[in-house]
Amino acid sequence: MSEQCELKFSDYKSDLSVRWCPGCGDHAILNSVQKAMANLKVKPHDVAVISGIGCSSRFPYYMNTYGFHTIHGRAAAVASGVKVANPDLHVWEITGDGDALAIGGNHFIHLIRRNIDINVILFNNQIYGLTKGQYSPTSKRGFISKTSPFGTVEDPFRPGELALGARGQFFARTVDKELKLSVEVMEEAAKHKGTSIVEVLQNCVIYNDRTHEAITDKKHKLDRTIILKHGEKMIFGTNGDKGLVMDGMDIKAVTIGQDGYTMDDILVHDAQTQHVSMHRKLANMDYPELPVALGVIRSAEGLSYDESVKKQVEDVQEKTSIHTFEELVNSGDVWEVK
Amino acid sequence: MMGRSSKVIERDEVVVRFSGDSGDGMQLTGTLFSNTSAVFGNDISTFPDYPAEIRAPQGTIGGVSGFQVHFGHTEVYTPGDYADVLVAMNPAALRANSKWVKPGGTIVMDVDSFDDKHLQKAGYQTNDPITEDKLGDYHIVKAPITTLTKESLKDMGLDNKSILRSKNMYALGLVYWLFDRPLAHTSEFIKKKFAKNPLVVEANLKVLKEGYDYGVIIQAVTPSYHINPASIKKGKYRNLNGNIAVAWGLIAAAQKANLELFLGSYPITPATEILQELSARKDLGVKVFQAEDEIAGICTAIGASFAGDLAVTSTSGPGLALKGEAIGLAVIAELPLVIVNVQRGGPSTGLPTKTEQSDLMQALHGRNGESPCVVMAASSPINCFEYAFYAAKIAVEHMTPVILLTDGFLANGTQSWRIPDLADYPEIVAKRVPEEQKENWMPYVRDPESLVRSWAPVGTPGLMHRIGGLEKDEETGGVSYDAENHQKMVNYRRDKIKNIENCIPEQDILGDVDSQVLVIGWGGTFGHLFTAVEELQNEGKGVALAHFNYINPMPKNTHDVLKRYKKILVCELNMGQFANHLRMNFPDILYRQYNKVQGLPFTVLELKEQFKKLLED
Numbered sequence: 001m002s003e004q005c006e007l008k009f010s011d012y013k014s015d016l017s018v019r020w021c022p023g024c025g026d027h028a029i030l031n032s033v034q035k036a037m038a039n040l041k042v043k044p045h046d047v048a049v050i051s052g053i054g055c056s057s058r059f060p061y062y063m064n065t066y067g068f069h070t071i072h073g074r075a076a077a078v079a080s081g082v083k084v085a086n087p088d089l090h091v092w093e094i095t096g097d098g099d100a101l102a103i104g105g106n107h108f109i110h111l112i113r114r115n116i117d118i119n120v121i122l123f124n125n126q127i128y129g130l131t132k133g134q135y136s137p138t139s140k141r142g143f144i145s146k147t148s149p150f151g152t153v154e155d156p157f158r159p160g161e162l163a164l165g166a167r168g169q170f171f172a173r174t175v176d177k178e179l180k181l182s183v184e185v186m187e188e189a190a191k192h193k194g195t196s197i198v199e200v201l202q203n204c205v206i207y208n209d210r211t212h213e214a215i216t217d218k219k220h221k222l223d224r225t226i227i228l229k230h231g232e233k234m235i236f237g238t239n240g241d242k243g244l245v246m247d248g249m250d251i252k253a254v255t256i257g258q259d260g261y262t263m264d265d266i267l268v269h270d271a272q273t274q275h276v277s278m279h280r281k282l283a284n285m286d287y288p289e290l291p292v293a294l295g296v297i298r299s300a301e302g303l304s305y306d307e308s309v310k311k312q313v314e315d316v317q318e319k320t321s322i323h324t325f326e327e328l329v330n331s332g333d334v335w336e337v338k
Numbered sequence: 339m340m341g342r343s344s345k346v347i348e349r350d351e352v353v354v355r356f357s358g359d360s361g362d363g364m365q366l367t368g369t370l371f372s373n374t375s376a377v378f379g380n381d382i383s384t385f386p387d388y389p390a391e392i393r394a395p396q397g398t399i400g401g402v403s404g405f406q407v408h409f410g411h412t413e414v415y416t417p418g419d420y421a422d423v424l425v426a427m428n429p430a431a432l433r434a435n436s437k438w439v440k441p442g443g444t445i446v447m448d449v450d451s452f453d454d455k456h457l458q459k460a461g462y463q464t465n466d467p468i469t470e471d472k473l474g475d476y477h478i479v480k481a482p483i484t485t486l487t488k489e490s491l492k493d494m495g496l497d498n499k500s501i502l503r504s505k506n507m508y509a510l511g512l513v514y515w516l517f518d519r520p521l522a523h524t525s526e527f528i529k530k531k532f533a534k535n536p537l538v539v540e541a542n543l544k545v546l547k548e549g550y551d552y553g554v555i556i557q558a559v560t561p562s563y564h565i566n567p568a569s570i571k572k573g574k575y576r577n578l579n580g581n582i583a584v585a586w587g588l589i590a591a592a593q594k595a596n597l598e599l600f601l602g603s604y605p606i607t608p609a610t611e612i613l614q615e616l617s618a619r620k621d622l623g624v625k626v627f628q629a630e631d632e633i634a635g636i637c638t639a640i641g642a643s644f645a646g647d648l649a650v651t652s653t654s655g656p657g658l659a660l661k662g663e664a665i666g667l668a669v670i671a672e673l674p675l676v677i678v679n680v681q682r683g684g685p686s687t688g689l690p691t692k693t694e695q696s697d698l699m700q701a702l703h704g705r706n707g708e709s710p711c712v713v714m715a716a717s718s719p720i721n722c723f724e725y726a727f728y729a730a731k732i733a734v735e736h737m738t739p740v741i742l743l744t745d746g747f748l749a750n751g752t753q754s755w756r757i758p759d760l761a762d763y764p765e766i767v768a769k770r771v772p773e774e775q776k777e778n779w780m781p782y783v784r785d786p787e788s789l790v791r792s793w794a795p796v797g798t799p800g801l802m803h804r805i806g807g808l809e810k811d812e813e814t815g816g817v818s819y820d821a822e823n824h825q826k827m828v829n830y831r832r833d834k835i836k837n838i839e840n841c842i843p844e845q846d847i848l849g850d851v852d853s854q855v856l857v858i859g860w861g862g863t864f865g866h867l868f869t870a871v872e873e874l875q876n877e878g879k880g881v882a883l884a885h886f887n888y889i890n891p892m893p894k895n896t897h898d899v900l901k902r903y904k905k906i907l908v909c910e911l912n913m914g915q916f917a918n919h920l921r922m923n924f925p926d927i928l929y930r931q932y933n934k935v936q937g938l939p940f941t942v943l944e945l946k947e948q949f950k951k952l953l954e955d
Contacts, residue, residue: 014804016816048796050641053807061804061817066796068644069806070637071667077602077634081641081649082796084627085600089645089796107637110630313620320621325593328622329586329757334576335377 009038012047014064025176025202026055029123030062032179033092036186047090050079052099055130056123056202059094073104076111079118087306090190093120098128101137101157109166114305115194119186122159122199127208145207160283160297163197164276170196171283172296175216176203181227181294188296194304215287224287228295230271233263236291243267244290251281253290271299345561351410352563353418354513357435358427359396360389360403363506367425368405371513374523376577376754379567380409383719383865384577384752385417385939390607390691397459402434411566415718415865417751419941422563423516425509427451427483429460429467436471444477444561446512448505450484479560481552483508490548491541500538507542511549516562521546571756578755580719580748581611584652584678587726589622592648594727595734595766600647602627602638604657607690608746609680612652632660636677640664643673644805646795648730652678655697656687658741659704665739666705669831671805672782672791674733674768678726681745681862683937692937693746695861696912701741702890702919708828710835712740713890715861719748720755725887731766736838737790743889745862745911747939769793776800781815789834838891845893850880855952856903858929860886860916863940867909870945881949886916892923900927905952907932909945 012034020026037047047065051057053072060067070078079093093111100108100122111118127145128134135145135152138159142151163171170192174182182200189196201212215224226236226244234244241256243266254261270278279298286292322328356368365386372384387404394401408418420440426432428451439445457465464470468478487505507528514521525543532538553560578586592599601624603613617626625647629635636651643649653661658679668675681697683689701713712732716725722744729742769792771779781803784791794801803815811818812826847856849871859867864885871883884899886892900906900920908917909932917929932948934940 043799045799045802046797048645060806063804065802066644067802067804067806068641068671069804069808070640071663071807074633074637074664077629077637078641078644080627080634081600081602081638081643082645083641084625084638085598085642085645085647085649086795086797106630107634110634309625313623313625316620317623322621325586325590325622325760328589328619329576330574332576333373333377334574334757336574337379337570337572 007038007041007043009034012037012044012064014062016061018062019058020055021206023205024055025125025200025204026059026123028176028179029121029182029200029202030059032182033121033186034063035183036190039183039187040190042090046088047092048079048082049092049094050075050082051094052096052104053130054096054099054128056094056096057099073099073102074107075099076104076107076118076120080111080114080116083116083118083306084309087117087310091118093118095120095122097122097124097126097136097138097159101159101162105137109162112163112166112168112195112197115169115302116305117193117195117307119189119196120198121186122197123202124159124199125202125204125208126156126211127204129204129207133207158284159197159199161280164280164283164298168197169194169298169300169302170296171199171279171298172196173199173201173283173292173294175201175212175294177216178294185296188299192299193307194302215292224291225294226291228269228271228282228293228297230269230296230299232269233266234269235266251285251290271296272301274300347561347563349422349563349565350412351408351414352423352517352565353406353408353421354423354425355404355406355421355435355438356425357402357404357431358506359430360391360393360401361396362403362427363503364403364405364427367506367510368407370510370524370527372407372409372752373577374514374519375407375409375517376575377523378519379570380411380565381413381568381570382407382409382577382752382754383414383417384408385747386750388691390689397428397430397456399430399434399460402431404431404435409565411568413568413570415869416939416942419943423513425513427506427509429457429462432467432471433460433462436473439476442475442477444479444516445473446479446481446509448483448509449480450482477561479556481512486548486552487545490545494537494541496537496541500541504541504545508545508549511546512553515550515553516560518562518564521550570754574757575754576757577752578720578723579611579750579752580716580722580744581609581680581750582615583720583722583755584726584742584744585612585615585619587723588616588648588650588676588730589619589624590723590760590763591727591730591766593760594763595648595730595768597646597648597734597768598623598625600625600627600639600642600649601652602629602635602642602649603652604629604632604635606632606654606657608682608749609652609654609657609678611749612678612680632657633664636661636664639675640668640671640673643668643675644796646793646797648734649674650676650678652680654680654682654690655684655700658697658700662704663706665711665741666707666709667807668739669705669709669711670807670809672737672831674737674793675739676726676729676733677739677741679741679743680749681743683935689937691746693862693939694911694935694937695745695863696915696935697743698889698912698915698919701743708832710832710890711738712736712835712838713743714740714888715743715886716748717861717864717885717887718753719751720753722748723755727763731764732838732841734766734768735790736788736834737769737793738835743861748862771801780813781805782810783813784830788837789830836891839894842888842891842893844895845884845886845899847899848883848885850875851882853880853882854904855881855949856900856906857881857883857949858886858906858908858916858920859883859910860889863909863911866940866942866945870942870949873942874946874949879950879953881953889916889919897924900924905955906930907948907952909933909940909948911935911940
């Protein structure tokens with residue numbers, strides 16, 4: 001074990017110089033993933049980081065692990081192949097809102113449905129950065145970009161809603177510059193057996209600067225976001241006096257001590273329940289109506305694909321009369337010419 | 339069995355075609371008959387011919403399902419052009435197939451289904467299909483199969499549907515009489531297949547026997563056939579079709595390479611059976627990923643290859659089109675990958691259940707950039723085993739994607755297969771990083787001769803590295819946009835594939851090597867071309883045949899072979915794709931073409947005519 005304990009954050013850094021724009025949120029995400037890996041003490045040679053195409057997808061080059069920068073939208077499929085081929089590996093998929101939710105949408109939902117044990121880090125900056133500024137599937141309606149000079153006329157995906165709709169068992173959200181929260185969330189994602197989706201609200205300093213600023217700036221973040229923790233009350237606000245309660249079928253933000261609301265009325269977060277309805281409400285909360293939920297929103301146990309495959313192979317091999325190629329070709333209708 | 343008083347026709351080989359509605363069980367009937375003939379000791383070749391629709395309207399030509407078997411005292415290489423015996427379970431089956439019966443052949447029909455309604459559905463103008471189809475000179479066996487089956491089973495307590503479902507066994511019994519074949523093999527099959535339902539076993543055995551006895555009763559008016567067993571090599575045999583052969587060839591290769599086998603695939607006709615067979619092979623530890631689409635199929639395979647498995651994806655034409663970008667990724671990443679493409683009629687959805695050879699150009703060139711990979715083709719149902727094995731060997735040993743082309747004809751056709759001993763097959767050796775080089779290993783440093791880089795699967799301590807679709811530095815594999823480096827890498831990737839010509843067999847020439855005429859084919863047309871060449875030779879008219887299995891690279895002696903002949907005819911089931919490939923590579927030679935795109939194999943007859951014309955020219 002001593003060898004493992006010596007692993008440092010810098011052991012996961014490759015010798016390539018990082019080439020994202022100065023000020024890009026990606027730098028911080030890279031640091032948080034490397035920190036999480038060091039905390040988890042996974043051996044670099046047991047880690048595969050698989051990405052698609054886009055700014056975020058340069059990520060594997062900066063990791064001193066095995067890495068594969070694949071083709072647009074297909075990281076989920078390549079990562080699935082790696083994990084099913086060798087379930088002992090730690091597989092991370094790095095993707096963006098265009099890569100995962102537009103061209104790779106099909107693979108994204110099927111990865112989640114199968115629940116393959118892969119950690120997906122979804123960089124959501126609501127823009128296509130590498131092609132220099134076109135709207136993405138998470139850009140808000142009316143968003144003006146190079147391909148929507150008069151504003152988009154389509155509604156965005158909410159990655160959390162999509163992940164849970166595809167029967168996701170793990171969904172978390174963090175913010176690029178919130179390093180401590182990001183590291184925590186990445187570690188939780190890595191520990192979870194099955195597909196883990198971590199949406200990172202990431203800032204594109206060049207083409208969509210300050211897109212998340214309304215909720216992430218220092219002055220307002222405590223009032224406009226809420227960090228959810230399993231088993232704890234849903235409390236937020238600069239003074240820690242705001243909380244979430246149920247109002248009929250909906251969630252409502254209240255101030256404790258006002259309008260008759262007391263601490264007893266405040267909801268307790270259960271990330272582990274199989275029921276998805278509350279998780280969906282929490283994932284969909286949006287400013288200004290409600291605070292945006294950060295942290296682990298859902299972390300429910302379920303059978304992972306790779307475990308199920310392994311078990312099925314073992315079950316079949318226990319019962320079968322075919323153990324070798326020779327037994328296979330000699331099974332069934334065989335005759336001999338003498 | 340009773341002695342025969344009818345005319346017995348002695349033959350070296352015979353073709354039988356079973357034909358009926360797609361729900362009539364003709365595929366099973368044909369398979370049982372083929373297996374019985376194979377066990378009896380004949381060499382066999384079969385081909386099923388079924389509609390793309392699962393259940394086309396009953397009684398229509400579109401819904402006719404056929405199964406043809408060719409068996410003989412000597413080796414047979416094709417399922418035969420024309421049938422000696424046709425079994426037609428309804429008028430549509432007769433209408434669709436009567437033109438494929440040899441003049442003077444035997445036609446067994448279930449007269450019960452030849453009523454006005456069904457005749458009309460099949461498009462007959464009168465109630466006399468024999469005259470209408472000009473079948474007066476044929477031996478017509480009008481057997482009331484439906485009535486006799488109903489009569490036979492009426493007291494057994496079976497429902498009407500089950501009774502009618504047994505009539506194919508009645509027809510099969512009758513055909514067994516025609517060829518003097520024992521019922522034992524089929525009886526055993528029925529007992530096993532319906533073991534859980536003794537009543538169904540009893541019913542099927544009863545009508546099978548009564549069908550045979552019906553032959554005995556009518557023998558005075560019906561000729562029967564006599565074919566001696568073939569003199570084939572000693573050993574254990576079984577029937578095998580091209581799709582299963584591919585699956586097993588890959589399993590054999592994985593065993594020889596000491597690698598685990600991974601298939602990422604998506605169902606598509608006519609390749610699906612490869613996916614199905616390997617899915618069933620969890621007993622041998624095969625990992626199969628039924629993906630959400632064709633792209634995910636190949637991408638999971640690429641991931642598995644990165645992780646160190648023998649990775650495969652299987653598909654057909656439209657699927658290969660979707661996989662194009664990912665094949666390019668495997669080319670630039672230089673990872674081993676086998677892509678099996680079972681060709682069918684195109685373009686677009688085309689003719690899903692029919693055969694064609696029209697994906698050759700797509701396989702060679704259907705990618706962006708300078709993107710060479712190995713392309714090879716199997717040429718008989720059973721040699722799909724060999725070529726799948728060698729496709730895997732080349733992929734692993736040369737770190738490249740290999741496209742293996744088969745086609746609908748090979749995939750579904752069967753032949754008797756002599757079960758091989760794996761010890762007779764060569765080892766497959768993955769190129770690993772030698773221990774002493776691990777310290778300073780760089781992922782894109784190549785073997786100076788073969789230009790092959792080494793393979794360090796994810797999980798190997800000390801060899802962490804990054805690969806990807808961006809152009810990479812010629813040694814470190816890091817991203818490089820350097821102009822000179824790109825030129826070098828393009829050259830390396832080209833030369834690496836070209837070098838494989840040193841690892842494949844030379845092109846051999848069959849038939850009359852000294853003829854002035856060379857016939858060229860590739861892939862699934864071998865049986866028809868070779869049979870045509872053989873038959874002409876027996877008639878004293880020699881032509882040579884060069885049949886290609888390696889398309890890129892081609893055998894080293896290809897140009898020498900081509901130069902030796904005055905006239906060259908390239909025969910393909912497309913509009914001339916291999917001819918154009920030859921023109922591009924060896925432009926100094928004149929190529930004539932014979933092409934057909936009807937969703938059907940060549941006939942030996944049409945090929946012989948073409949060859950004769952060329953000989954006389």
